[in-house]
Amino acid sequence: MKIVAMTAAALLMALPVSAQEFGPATVDAAGALASRGREFLAKARTAETGAYSETLKDYGNHKTMLAARAKTGTPEYHEEWSDFFVVLDGEFTMLVGGKLKDQHPIDGKPGELSGSGIEGGTKIALKKGDVFHLQPKTPHQAVLTPGKTLLYYVIKVKE
Numbered sequence: 001m002k003i004v005a006m007t008a009a010a011l012l013m014a015l016p017v018s019a020q021e022f023g024p025a026t027v028d029a030a031g032a033l034a035s036r037g038r039e040f041l042a043k044a045r046t047a048e049t050g051a052y053s054e055t056l057k058d059y060g061n062h063k064t065m066l067a068a069r070a071k072t073g074t075p076e077y078h079e080e081w082s083d084f085f086v087v088l089d090g091e092f093t094m095l096v097g098g099k100l101k102d103q104h105p106i107d108g109k110p111g112e113l114s115g116s117g118i119e120g121g122t123k124i125a126l127k128k129g130d131v132f133h134l135q136p137k138t139p140h141q142a143v144l145t146p147g148k149t150l151l152y153y154v155i156k157v158k159e
Helices: 002-014 030-046
Strands: 020-022 025-027 051-058 062-069 076-078 081-096 099-101 112-114 117-119 122-127 131-134 140-143 150-158
Touching: 030 051, 030 062, 030 081, 030 150, 076 081, 076 140, 117 140
Parallel strands: none
Antiparallel strands: 020 025, 051 062, 062 150, 076 112, 081 122, 081 131, 081 140, 081 150, 099 117
16 A cells, blocks of 8 residues: 555656646645745756746736746836746745836747836735735846745636
8 A cells, every 4th residue: 555655746846836736626626736835946056047937828818827036037027917926935025016128029929028127116015925916017136145945826818
């Protein structure tokens, strides 16, 4: 029995982060997210951008993602997408609102903008367990303390 349980646990850990399907429902298991999260954080630490993410499941008008950061992100603006961030590990400050400086389109992502910074805006401190909702057309930037990391689950909803 112990061997069967260990084998089942190993198989679950080997599953990709993508959601397990149960008819009209899906589950992103906490253990699988945590396991892949360690992998994502390692990739974020070596990435030039300091970030690594993957779309877990695309449902058309909404999708789920897993993302990791090892440094402050570039400012963003989404024309049509709301974001829900679930902080799985770490803490950071989200700079929200204000004006996107030197804005330009993001290649290959229609309706998505980036920039060199945000003028004005509000700082919101977020930590493990917090859920953050961001409406479309809102400049935002994840600001990390140097040396800290962030792991978060994202639900994107097209408005």
